[in-house]
Amino acid sequence: xxxxxxxxxxxxxNPLLAAPSPLSRxxxxxxQLAGAGVxxxxxxxxxxxxxxxxxxxxAQLAPQGTETYxxxxxxxxxxxxxxxxxHRYLRLLESAADAVDVPVIGSINGITPDSWARYARSMQDAxxxxxxxxxxxxxxxxxxxxxxxxxxxxxxxxxxxxxVSVPVAVKLSPFFSSTAEMAQRLDEAGADGLxxxxxxxxxxxxxxxxAAVPGVTLSTPAEIRLPLTWIALLRGRLRASLxxxxxxxxxxxxxxxxxxxxxxxxSASALLRHGPEHAGVLLDGLHAWMRRKGYCTLDEVxxxxxxxxxxxxxxxxxxxxxxxxxxxxxxxxxx
Amino acid sequence: xxxxxFLQPLFEFPxxxxxxxxxxxxxxxxxxxxxxxxxxxxxxxSSIYGGNLPTTPWTTNTDGRWPAWSxxxxxxxxxxxxxxxxxxxxxxxQARRLLTGNRDALGAExxxxxxxxxxxxxxxxxxxxxxxxxxxxxxxxxxxxxxDELRSVLDHLVRRSxxxxxxxxxxxxxxAGGLDHILANGRNVNVLVLDTxxxxxxxxxxxxxTPLDAVAxxxxxxxxxxxxxxxxxAIAYGNVYVAQVAMxxxxxxxxxxxxEAEAYDGPSxxxxxxxxxxxxxxxxxxxxxxxRAVASGHWPLMxxxxxxxxxxxxxxxxxxxxxxxxxxxxxxxxxxxxxxxxSDPDEAERLLALAQESIDQRWKTYEDxxxxxxxxxxxxxxxxx
Numbered sequence: 196x197x198x199x200x201x202x203x204x205x206x207x208x209n210p211l212l213a214a215p216s217p218l219s220r221x222x223x224x225x226x227q228l229a230g231a232g233v234x235x236x237x238x239x240x241x242x243x244x245x246x247x248x249x250x251x252x253x254a255q256l257a258p259q260g261t262e263t264y265x266x267x268x269x270x271x272x273x274x275x276x277x278x279x280x281x282h283r284y285l286r287l288l289e290s291a292a293d294a295v296d297v298p299v300i301g302s303i304n305g306i307t308p309d310s311w312a313r314y315a316r317s318m319q320d321a322x323x324x325x326x327x328x329x330x331x332x333x334x335x336x337x338x339x340x341x342x343x344x345x346x347x348x349x350x351x352x353x354x355x356x357x358x359v360s361v362p363v364a365v366k367l368s369p370f371f372s373s374t375a376e377m378a379q380r381l382d383e384a385g386a387d388g389l390x391x392x393x394x395x396x397x398x399x400x401x402x403x404x405x406a407a408v409p410g411v412t413l414s415t416p417a418e419i420r421l422p423l424t425w426i427a428l429l430r431g432r433l434r435a436s437l438x439x440x441x442x443x444x445x446x447x448x449x450x451x452x453x454x455x456x457x458x459x460x461x462s463a464s465a466l467l468r469h470g471p472e473h474a475g476v477l478l479d480g481l482h483a484w485m486r487r488k489g490y491c492t493l494d495e496v497x498x499x500x501x502x503x504x505x506x507x508x509x510x511x512x513x514x515x516x517x518x519x520x521x522x523x524x525x526x527x528x529x530x
Numbered sequence: 531x532x533x534x535x536f537l538q539p540l541f542e543f544p545x546x547x548x549x550x551x552x553x554x555x556x557x558x559x560x561x562x563x564x565x566x567x568x569x570x571x572x573x574x575x576s577s578i579y580g581g582n583l584p585t586t587p588w589t590t591n592t593d594g595r596w597p598a599w600s601x602x603x604x605x606x607x608x609x610x611x612x613x614x615x616x617x618x619x620x621x622x623x624q625a626r627r628l629l630t631g632n633r634d635a636l637g638a639e640x641x642x643x644x645x646x647x648x649x650x651x652x653x654x655x656x657x658x659x660x661x662x663x664x665x666x667x668x669x670x671x672x673x674x675x676x677x678d679e680l681r682s683v684l685d686h687l688v689r690r691s692x693x694x695x696x697x698x699x700x701x702x703x704x705x706a707g708g709l710d711h712i713l714a715n716g717r718n719v720n721v722l723v724l725d726t727x728x729x730x731x732x733x734x735x736x737x738x739x740t741p742l743d744a745v746a747x748x749x750x751x752x753x754x755x756x757x758x759x760x761x762x763x764a765i766a767y768g769n770v771y772v773a774q775v776a777m778x779x780x781x782x783x784x785x786x787x788x789x790e791a792e793a794y795d796g797p798s799x800x801x802x803x804x805x806x807x808x809x810x811x812x813x814x815x816x817x818x819x820x821x822r823a824v825a826s827g828h829w830p831l832m833x834x835x836x837x838x839x840x841x842x843x844x845x846x847x848x849x850x851x852x853x854x855x856x857x858x859x860x861x862x863x864x865x866x867x868x869x870x871x872x873s874d875p876d877e878a879e880r881l882l883a884l885a886q887e888s889i890d891q892r893w894k895t896y897e898d899x900x901x902x903x904x905x906x907x908x909x910x911x912x913x914x915x
């Protein structure tokens with residue numbers, strides 16, 4: 196059975212990717228993921244903000260007490276570097292790319308326009324097979340117009356594309372006025388792949404302490420519907436590859452994403468929850484399902500349930516059908 | 531710190547770095563033992579902020595008395611402190627001899643009370659001071675030369691508390707031979723090691739207390755030898771009181787260890803974790819970091835009390851819980867560890883794994899010792915106690 200896949204122009208042994216997560220913070224972790232069978236590893240994201248904060252903190256801590264006392268001019272060896280966060284990431288990327296025989300993809304979350312291109316170039320030089328732009332932008336300012344937000348995404352893609360020759364994927368938010376048009380514009384701007392979607396990590400509220408609680412929760416299969424819908428809608432309409440992410444727990448979610456039209460499926464939560472070896476469970480399940488259904492290659496599976504290009508009537512019909520079914524079953528007749 | 535905070539400190543306004551991890555231990559020492567203290571201070575941070583002449587943070591109480599303090603050379607501080615002990619003991623013997631010889635003239639009952647007075651509790655020490663005040667008023671009954679001689683040694687009839695204080699550069703390295711000598715000597719001296727795990731005063735050079743994986747001067751690529759276990763080394767003698775404390779993790783255990791060490795009639799050593807600017811931390815979070823040092827197993831809290839062995843109990847007491855946070859959760863907050871992870875992540879990863887292994891092994895050793903019966907530990911062979 197053939198699980199080989201093409202994503203961002205890269206040849207992969209299968210369509211399962213390790214999404215950015217703490218599992219890829221060490222070379223050992225990347226080795227484990229590759230050993231468990233994934234087709235490629237997307238490293239944890241390099242957060243520019245975090246690197247800057249760390250650098251500022253180090254720059255403040257290292258010279259503490261300098262030239263304060265007669266007997267000690269400094270307290271750390273001169274070799275203690277104060278700005279290492281990016282180097283650390285790049286060294287990991289370099290070592291990981293050497294250590295495994297599957298593509299290693301770098302991931303960036305920048306805050307300044309120039310940083311995206313600069314870090315992308317550095318990742319390419321360190322051996323990244325591709326770069327994933329983890330664009331996490333919450334426009335809380337009511338004066339920011341939708342077009343500005345979109346242009347910001349396009350500007351980042353243009354800058355990065357002009358700086359690197361390796362493929363570039365864009366991990367984007369589902370919240371645009373016209374998500375399909377945004378996908379189309381990113382495609383035209385040169386994005387080699389779209390990763391659907393970034394999860395916004397909304398804070399919760401603790402009623403007892405009266406405090407906002409930042410919370411990172413692992414995704415669940417209930418969250419699969421949104422990316423699944425958009426992958427089904429975008430399949431066949433873009434040049435760029437499509438990667439699905441969010442909500443993968445077992446082989447079922449992998450299969451659903453492929454049927455909707457995803458080129459590859461990324462998983463972080465399930466691998467964190469069950470360990471890197473869970474990749475084998477996902478792939479074995481896909482394999483078994485394909486055998487049971489009589490599929491020999493993924494091309495036969497991919498996009499079987501995508502919305503056809505003239506599917507606008509169907510989109511509306513699906514919606515009406517869904518509501519009618521709901522009325523007649525569990526939820527009463529109040530719709 | 532229950533029971534100590536209402537006691538007057540005789541150590542105030544030291545010129546140490548803001549947030550220094552050492553000074554709280556010295557303040558506590560002065561609160562607990564006050565004007566009975568005789569301190570031999572090794573050269574290092576504590577000798578600089580402790581005696582930045584012409585000023586000194588060691589101060590007087592309302593009676594005008596204060597701790598005796600002096601600074602020795604780096605390499606002979608333990609012997610210097612032992613000398614203080616011998617001098618104090620000689621003065622005490624001299625005073626007792628003079629009292630005994632002039633028992634009738636001074637009043638037999640008062641003299642007997644003074645010579646036989648217990649002096650462990652604060653109330654007992656206070657009563658002894660009152661007796662000595664009464665005795666002072668009777669000195670004119672004696673020949674003038676005898677009275678002058680007795681007056682010069684009278685204060686030594688209140689039990690002296692000799693403390694030998696220094697950092698890890700002194701205790702683990704430069705003064706290690708002398709420290710070993712005085713611990714093996716059996717005399718009643720107390721040692722306080724203000725352990726910053728690095729030479730602080732001279733600017734962050736590694737000592738034998740610097741942990742595996744830490745970056746320090748002379749170990750810029752990360753230290754590749756584990757830190758010496760000074761506590762176990764001292765325990766090996768069997769008749770040395772030993773404690774490892776961290777005020778930020780368990781202040782009551784620190785208080786108890788100080789009291790037990792001082793009360794023990796023999797050599798005592800208290801090894802006190804002291805955060806430092808050379809760790810690369812925000813000093814206002816120093817006590818939180820002490821807590822993490824203990825919670826990760828980097829700095830287990832323990833006491834070894836030979837008195838328990840003498841009463842048929844296990845002398846090794848493990849005072850901290852089993853490690854409950856990974857070592858990295860403690861270490862990644864300090865630049866001395868983090869910088870290696872930045873400059874050489876593979877080496878940092880290797881050394882961290884070895885450090886974790888070493889800490890796990892030490893914990894098992896301590897746990898095993900804490901569960902052994904008293905007969906597994908040596909008896910105190912001294913007769914003259």
